[in-house]
Amino acid sequence: MQFASIHFKQRAAGALANERLQGNLRRFGSGFADKRTAAREAYGADAFEQLREASAAIRDRALSDLDAWLLRFELEATRRGTTVIWAEDADEACARALEICARHGLKKAIKSKSMLSEEAALNAALAAAGVQPIETDLGEYILQLADEPPSHIIAPAIHKDLGEVSELFAKHHGSAPTDDIARMTREARDVLRTHFLSADLGVSGGNFLVAETGSVAIVTNEGNGRMVTTLPRVHVAITGIEKVIATLEDLSTLNRILARSATGQEISNYFSILTGPKRADDTEGPEHNYVILVDNGRTRFIGGELREMLRCIRCGACMNHCPVYQTVGGHSYGWVYPGPMGSVLTPVFQGLENALDLPQAATLCGACHVACPVKIPLPELLRTLREMQLERRLRPWGERAAFAAWAFTATRPRLYAWMTRVAARVLKGMGGRKGRIARLPLAGHGWTLGRDFPAPEGRTFRELYRAGVRRKA
Amino acid sequence: MPALRVGLFVTCLVDLIRPRIGFAALELLEAAGCEVVVPPTQTCCGQPGWNSGDRASARSLAERVIAEFEGFDYVVAPSGSCTGMIKRHYLKVFAGEGAWLARAEALAAKTFELTDFLASVIGLERVPGRYSGSITYHDSCAGLRELGIREQPRALLAKMPGVHLIEMKDAETCCGFGGTFSIKFGDISAAMAQTKCERIRASGAQAVVLGDLGCMLNIEGRLRRSGDETTRVLHVAEVLTAGT
Numbered sequence: 001m002q003f004a005s006i007h008f009k010q011r012a013a014g015a016l017a018n019e020r021l022q023g024n025l026r027r028f029g030s031g032f033a034d035k036r037t038a039a040r041e042a043y044g045a046d047a048f049e050q051l052r053e054a055s056a057a058i059r060d061r062a063l064s065d066l067d068a069w070l071l072r073f074e075l076e077a078t079r080r081g082t083t084v085i086w087a088e089d090a091d092e093a094c095a096r097a098l099e100i101c102a103r104h105g106l107k108k109a110i111k112s113k114s115m116l117s118e119e120a121a122l123n124a125a126l127a128a129a130g131v132q133p134i135e136t137d138l139g140e141y142i143l144q145l146a147d148e149p150p151s152h153i154i155a156p157a158i159h160k161d162l163g164e165v166s167e168l169f170a171k172h173h174g175s176a177p178t179d180d181i182a183r184m185t186r187e188a189r190d191v192l193r194t195h196f197l198s199a200d201l202g203v204s205g206g207n208f209l210v211a212e213t214g215s216v217a218i219v220t221n222e223g224n225g226r227m228v229t230t231l232p233r234v235h236v237a238i239t240g241i242e243k244v245i246a247t248l249e250d251l252s253t254l255n256r257i258l259a260r261s262a263t264g265q266e267i268s269n270y271f272s273i274l275t276g277p278k279r280a281d282d283t284e285g286p287e288h289n290y291v292i293l294v295d296n297g298r299t300r301f302i303g304g305e306l307r308e309m310l311r312c313i314r315c316g317a318c319m320n321h322c323p324v325y326q327t328v329g330g331h332s333y334g335w336v337y338p339g340p341m342g343s344v345l346t347p348v349f350q351g352l353e354n355a356l357d358l359p360q361a362a363t364l365c366g367a368c369h370v371a372c373p374v375k376i377p378l379p380e381l382l383r384t385l386r387e388m389q390l391e392r393r394l395r396p397w398g399e400r401a402a403f404a405a406w407a408f409t410a411t412r413p414r415l416y417a418w419m420t421r422v423a424a425r426v427l428k429g430m431g432g433r434k435g436r437i438a439r440l441p442l443a444g445h446g447w448t449l450g451r452d453f454p455a456p457e458g459r460t461f462r463e464l465y466r467a468g469v470r471r472k473a
Numbered sequence: 474m475p476a477l478r479v480g481l482f483v484t485c486l487v488d489l490i491r492p493r494i495g496f497a498a499l500e501l502l503e504a505a506g507c508e509v510v511v512p513p514t515q516t517c518c519g520q521p522g523w524n525s526g527d528r529a530s531a532r533s534l535a536e537r538v539i540a541e542f543e544g545f546d547y548v549v550a551p552s553g554s555c556t557g558m559i560k561r562h563y564l565k566v567f568a569g570e571g572a573w574l575a576r577a578e579a580l581a582a583k584t585f586e587l588t589d590f591l592a593s594v595i596g597l598e599r600v601p602g603r604y605s606g607s608i609t610y611h612d613s614c615a616g617l618r619e620l621g622i623r624e625q626p627r628a629l630l631a632k633m634p635g636v637h638l639i640e641m642k643d644a645e646t647c648c649g650f651g652g653t654f655s656i657k658f659g660d661i662s663a664a665m666a667q668t669k670c671e672r673i674r675a676s677g678a679q680a681v682v683l684g685d686l687g688c689m690l691n692i693e694g695r696l697r698r699s700g701d702e703t704t705r706v707l708h709v710a711e712v713l714t715a716g717t
Contacts (some may be wrong), residue, residue: 016661323668327649327664328661360653363649365646366614366617367618380565410519446659447662450695454697455490456490457492461492462488465495
């Protein structure tokens, strides 16, 4: 998709002004977060916290020896007949996928949800090479019709309402508009069924790569993943290199926390462990099985201050709990990954200077950190990115000057006391009889766009205390 | 037993904007039997710089706070956010530095948010104020998620017979303040404050009570801008000392 993270502010302003989107976001609200809370309670709050600990440890174990586990995965997958392909970046990933298409003469690709394929813009590459890509996850299918990118990593079309989907279906399916959801899903199913049966390539992502068996694990709710990975004669799983874990036992632990954190389900409706192509005695399965392991910037995290980010298992809990995400929606973030996890990934994948607002567009409220199944300290990582921005002089001159002036003043108590006394009086004067300021000058303008600023009482605590006051007036 | 010597960290926002909250905190600590000292040269904990990635300015202020407050038995602040800075983030400011880190750790161990100190450390039996009316409580982010402050203010308020607490929906959701976020992204911040204000009004409470000045200015500012002149916005220390 088009990279537009540099325009976060403008996109967010547009989202705030879009009443229909605001209504849709409000309806989404805390739905997933409430379901996660219920699932956590049902599991037992203490046990759930232990599960988070264990999950973080599993991810750290894999990541601390990432090269070794990836080589083990390649060895085991190859032994079982899978072809493992390495891609350094998005372009290489697309090129390797197209080579597979050319080798087997493939013309139509059915896809289950894959954020990596969004990251690599695989659909555009396939289409340009004459291979028709069809998204089969219902949300992704809706967005393919609308020609829009996903706005959420697990609920891609969450920004759309029933009416919008109904219009899209009527337009593309040539059917009468309806608000009957069952009828609409049946319609989509009819259209997709013909694609399922006529495609020669299935493209999936991979939620986890299991090193000890060379397996790709896929978590879905609609069953389309099963069709994509078993019906066409070629299956390509395309996924990031950080998805590797050591053992099936690890997979079992992570699978307990993934769906609970994402949608509040105990387990997803479908859970597939795919190991190798169809064997002689199998009744179904692809003749050829490929895994494309993509770096595309992931190794930049290794050993650095942001390394915990690689633990991410793409559950979406951070955005489900993020009040900024819920206010501006996923498209404001301007690239594949929205919300807190996106605000850490995007600046590293696309360059700090190309996503200046993302690390700043957070209140550091900590809701994401508390919800994260693998305990990624997202607020701390966002703060670290802010530090990196400052070090690289990527913040505006005025902002840097303001902090320098603040530090200069606040480390000189007498100067500070004098300045705060003046400020308290001036601001009180500006507040007038009602005791509130409707328009602040300079940077304060941002505050008073949508709020008053309650005026100070007029004298500072320290000056009153010094004058002998001990009780509030 | 001699009285505990408590250093009151007033916080820069209370100092500048709402001194009465500082005096309310002072009164509560004295009601708890503490000997309260207000170091006269205190300014700011350094959080604005720290959260903006300015480690150097945060550090210069953190050094001052440590030097000013390390001599007390306890340090108390009427703010979860400033307390979180001292208690949690100073350890990162001085990470890997032997002597300073040890001093930061020692200060962190004895620094408490006001309601946490009164409820958990002192076990205050009687609160001095008298308040009558319905309230709803907004949990400020840093206090809640960095310090685990949720029950402490509610337990203290429950000791006041006239206080009728009505919990609002999403009391634990951020109000949209976020320090410099409120200025850099004023429109998003105000929209988040609007959601919070809708929750407050939907609770039907006459007042929203909270423990941090940032949230207080944000919520009060949005309530008034949207034409609500009646819902009161009070710091928990003001309620606990009301009418004294």
